[in-house]
Amino acid sequence: MTSSPASDANRPRTNAPDATLPDADAREHSARLTELIRSQIDAGDGAIAFSRFMELALYAPGLGYYSAGATKFGPEGDFITAPELGPVFAGCVAEAVAPVLRQIGPKSVFFELGGGTGAFAQAALKRLLELDALPDRYLILEPSAQLRERQRERLQQRLPPMLFQLVEWLDGPVPHDWEGVLFANEVLDALPTPRFAIQNGDVFEEHVVVEGDGFTRTLRPADAFLSQAVRHLERNLGRTFEEGYRSEVLPQLPYWIQAVSGGMKRGAMLFVDYGYVRGEYYLPERNDGTLRAFSRHRMHGDPLRWPGLQDITASVDFTALAEASVAAGFDLAGYCSQSSFLLGNGLAGVLDRIARIEDDAERLRRQNEVKQLTLPGEMGERFQAMGFEKDVEFGVAFLAGDLSFRL
Numbered sequence: 001m002t003s004s005p006a007s008d009a010n011r012p013r014t015n016a017p018d019a020t021l022p023d024a025d026a027r028e029h030s031a032r033l034t035e036l037i038r039s040q041i042d043a044g045d046g047a048i049a050f051s052r053f054m055e056l057a058l059y060a061p062g063l064g065y066y067s068a069g070a071t072k073f074g075p076e077g078d079f080i081t082a083p084e085l086g087p088v089f090a091g092c093v094a095e096a097v098a099p100v101l102r103q104i105g106p107k108s109v110f111f112e113l114g115g116g117t118g119a120f121a122q123a124a125l126k127r128l129l130e131l132d133a134l135p136d137r138y139l140i141l142e143p144s145a146q147l148r149e150r151q152r153e154r155l156q157q158r159l160p161p162m163l164f165q166l167v168e169w170l171d172g173p174v175p176h177d178w179e180g181v182l183f184a185n186e187v188l189d190a191l192p193t194p195r196f197a198i199q200n201g202d203v204f205e206e207h208v209v210v211e212g213d214g215f216t217r218t219l220r221p222a223d224a225f226l227s228q229a230v231r232h233l234e235r236n237l238g239r240t241f242e243e244g245y246r247s248e249v250l251p252q253l254p255y256w257i258q259a260v261s262g263g264m265k266r267g268a269m270l271f272v273d274y275g276y277v278r279g280e281y282y283l284p285e286r287n288d289g290t291l292r293a294f295s296r297h298r299m300h301g302d303p304l305r306w307p308g309l310q311d312i313t314a315s316v317d318f319t320a321l322a323e324a325s326v327a328a329g330f331d332l333a334g335y336c337s338q339s340s341f342l343l344g345n346g347l348a349g350v351l352d353r354i355a356r357i358e359d360d361a362e363r364l365r366r367q368n369e370v371k372q373l374t375l376p377g378e379m380g381e382r383f384q385a386m387g388f389e390k391d392v393e394f395g396v397a398f399l400a401g402d403l404s405f406r407l
Helices: 005-010 024-043 050-059 088-104 119-130 145-158 224-237 253-261 318-327 338-343 347-355 360-374
Strands: 109-113 137-141 167-170 178-185 195-199 202-211 214-221 246-248 264-276 292-295 298-300 311-313 331-337 383-390
Touching: 024 050, 024 202, 050 202, 050 311, 088 119, 088 178, 088 264, 088 338, 088 347, 088 360, 109 119, 119 137, 119 145, 145 167, 178 253, 195 214, 195 224, 202 224, 253 318, 264 318, 318 331, 318 383, 331 338, 338 347, 338 360, 338 383, 347 360
Parallel strands: 109 137, 109 178, 137 167, 178 264
Antiparallel strands: 195 202, 195 246, 202 214, 264 383, 292 298, 292 311, 331 383
């Protein structure tokens, strides 16, 4: 149900009751970040764009959700990503990118954005060794100092020395010309996103203001950059957004793609995330967008609650991702569901190996892992994979169930 600016009072507040109240240390941590956000609001004109709030809530140094030290991944955290389930996902990604790394040769680079616990790097490097497609360097861009140390400890303990010595950590994009593969799993959904709303035919932007001990959202006229992005969507969709329609759009995505691909002269990019093609993302009935928050494996609709203690995400517009990457000089290699991607990149062999596991408990665990990765009601259809090429070829990576025609 859409709401107009007059009904903002009905939107969730940060002081909404919560059955899973954080402990005292967590509340103190959130209070420090809340004070930082309040100071930025006070230093301006009494409001900050929602995208800026999301940036601070997720990435403020030492305080943001992804910058601080709280456990985020796995059963003890707030969500589970595909690599945390086991080695199947990373092994299939390795199968997909191995042809690219072989084409590039001995100086190839694998660049992972956001390394999680290090589980992906661990499984991918082992599988790339088996496939005779090891990169010369395995680079991880990780904004969290705590996660970086966790990754380093895990990989040092669980990888052979000859594989661990390939791994390096970066503070930003690759700072020089390079050739190889850029990989990002569940990264795009956490990019700070502007939120827009339509009022009397004009484009407004959601802002965050202080209310009591917390925050609430309000609307202000959008600047030309955001307005043009929304009008581009309308032209592309062939319809005008309805009165009161709210959603997200990432006008900065082309600049982000150019920045993270950096000096890549030859290679491929592979993104896996949840989202929709544009026509589905902006359906008339999806009239409040896709913004949501995750805390302790519970999804809810209040991104302003407990800053720094919860993940904030929005689904990916895969049509926009294709536009941005092609504009950055890449060719679209393919687009398909995660289930189709895994099936097309070695999952049959994985299933054969699982069937031969003698330990009943381990075999069942691996079978359940595959089910979570591929079933429509789990990750199989909700997550999609999209690949791009520059003077290389993925090969068969997207032949199973390619959906590029829907973009």
